Amino acid sequence: MYLCVVASLLLIVTARETESVSPCPVKSFIWGPGLNPKIVLPARYFYVQTVDSLGHNFTSSPGENVFQVKIFAPGEQHSRIWVQVLDRKDGSFIVRYRMYASYQKLQIEVKVKDVHVAKSPYVLEGPVYHESCECPESRPSEWLRHMKCPKSIPQIQHDLQLFQTVDLDRIAKEIPSRFGQRQSLCHYVIKHNKVYLKTYGEHVGFHIFMDAILLSLIRKVKMPDVEFFVNLGDWPLEKRNPGKNLHPIFSWCGSNETRDIVMPTYDLTESVLETMGRVSLDMSRFNLLERKGQSEERLELVKLARQHPHLIDSQLYGPLVKQISFFDFFKYKYQLNIDGTVAAYRLPYLLASDSVVLKQDSIYYEHFYNDLRPWMHYIPLKSDLSDLLEKIQWAKENDEEAKKIAQNAQEFARSNLMGDHIFCYYFLLFQEYASLQVNEPKVRDGMEVVEQPKDDLFPCACPTELVCCNPLKFLFQWAYHGYQRVGW
Incomplete structure (x- = not known):
């Protein structure tokens, strides 16, 4: 309570509704995936809820500059982290941050004036990987647990229920023959956590959105080997009554008149x-x-x-x-x-x-x-x-x-509909679909590997993998990072 009184004396509240009430740092609370070092997102985020000394949540803004947030890597001379505090105008805030390098430890401080909020400082024991770091979790069940993904998603179950099995050799021939001339398609294979593709049709530029989410996923988690076709056009393709020629087509949009398997739209995917x-x-x-x-x-x-x-x-x-x-x-x-x-x-x-x-x-x-x-x-x-x-x-x-x-x-x-939910949806969709495959996905004729974007400025090492598999490479990476830290 003493800390709340001190904060009240220090803080000038600007919101009209809270002129006589100030945030209580020790009673305010903080939560969200951005506090878990195992959750790798392009932009990590967490929430701050303002609470007064009586334990009442604020329902309007206490002022957009009430909370001071500092995120840094202890021991590093420069922490390459961009932080943004967004006032939701309802008494809560979203704090989001984007890392441009990976760190062994991260510290998150949230204060009202000089008083720590809730359990601040939060220390994230690493390694804490940045978005471009290719260090996938080899155990999908662990990744799903950290991400707090649901065990199943009704829309995915609904879309896949028509496909008791998927014969990859058959659809690899029939789908391009049926749709490849008139529509824009992309044939994908994920094999040993590498992405391969082949496009069909004239207007195939939108495959860049699908490439990006697949590359992001395989940087984070070991994906199942899976082979599938993505519709790059606006309209869903597979008709509701196609007879025996029902084909699994992944689309960004579904309709009551079609049987396509829906994914988060390319627009929402790109925003994530x-x-x-x-x-x-x-x-x-x-x-x-x-x-x-x-x-x-x-x-x-x-x-x-x-x-x-x-x-x-x-x-x-x-x-x-x-x-x-x-x-x-x-x-x-x-x-x-x-x-x-x-x-x-x-x-x-x-x-x-x-x-x-x-x-x-x-x-x-x-999809939602x-x-x-x-x-x-x-x-x-x-x-x-x-x-x-x-x-x-x-x-x-x-x-x-x-x-x-x-x-x-x-x-x-x-x-x-936040970033972690979108990653969960994609992974669960491919995991469920992969379980229907009756033969092994294969890299087919004409397919090209989709390369990861280069991150020459801030490469990252995956210690566990490198120690067991390539100790010399690990030592080189370790020495390189030590060189970067001390600035030799």
Whole structure:
């Protein structure tokens, strides 16, 4: 309690709701995968929940600069770590950090002024590998345990139930013959934790997204040997009633009229891989805007319904305007999720915002749609949008209920669509699919190896593997890192 009093005297709270209440460092709490050295993500993250001296959680921002976070490698002259503290405006914060080198130990300090928060400092005993480090966990069960992956995922079970077995020699001939001329496909083989591919079709550039997630996975964990085909186009391919020629096709989108095996979309996958790597959409940034005021309740979202101009009364709402940046969507209270070519791949980001989502009923779906519930995570709309204005009016008249729906959607995104969840989904999908194979995956004619990106600046050693298999290489790596540390 003494520490809480000291912190209260030191801290000037800027949020109006908390003018007389200050965060209590010892009662606030910290949790998340970024505190586990075994969980390797492109950008690691953890949460901080602000709590006052009476044990009550803050429900609004205590000020974006309340917490000071320092992450470093003890004993290293320079820690190549980028840290970002994001105020979620609801009393909690996301702290995320991206490492550009691997370390034997990492220390995480979270303070309010000079007082440590919760169990800070957290010491992560290494090795703590950075994203580009190729040191896969040889025991998939251990990797799954550290990642806290679920034992099974209903969508994966649903998609694979039609395939009691998979004859790799048969599909290697039949799928290119059936789809290879008219569609864009990529034939992948993962063998001995190496990735090989062959493309079919004219427009195959999107294989870079699949390459990237597979290379990232094999850097982290020993993958099963597996052979599969990825649809690189927009529309799912395998028809619902193909007779005896049912083929397993992996796609980023599914539909009620097809049998494709769905994966996280390339857009969501890229956002996971590029988080903090460059300016891009990512799940954790869209939880940050303050709740919109009543003055911003204009029906701006109607301007997004360009596919349905008959709904727009220009005299009532004004003429159509120029498109706005996706980052500007979240200035508004209500968001429309309407199909484009297929499912609108923006939905994960809309759910993570603090706007309430109005989602169109659709035959298309992404890998997580079956876990969403209407009126709990979004306001449902008819497929023809004929009830759009009615549902907006409901949201305006039931503001607290709409706010609760938005909060539920945020929590869903936090619990199901962050980077660790996406890696779990991919691994479990390939693990389950591999168990259906009746013959060994093989590197077939015309396939090329997909090389790991070079990381010449910050190479990493995998001590266990190198000691048992190549001691000379290990000694060389050890000497190299010692040279780097002391700056000879």
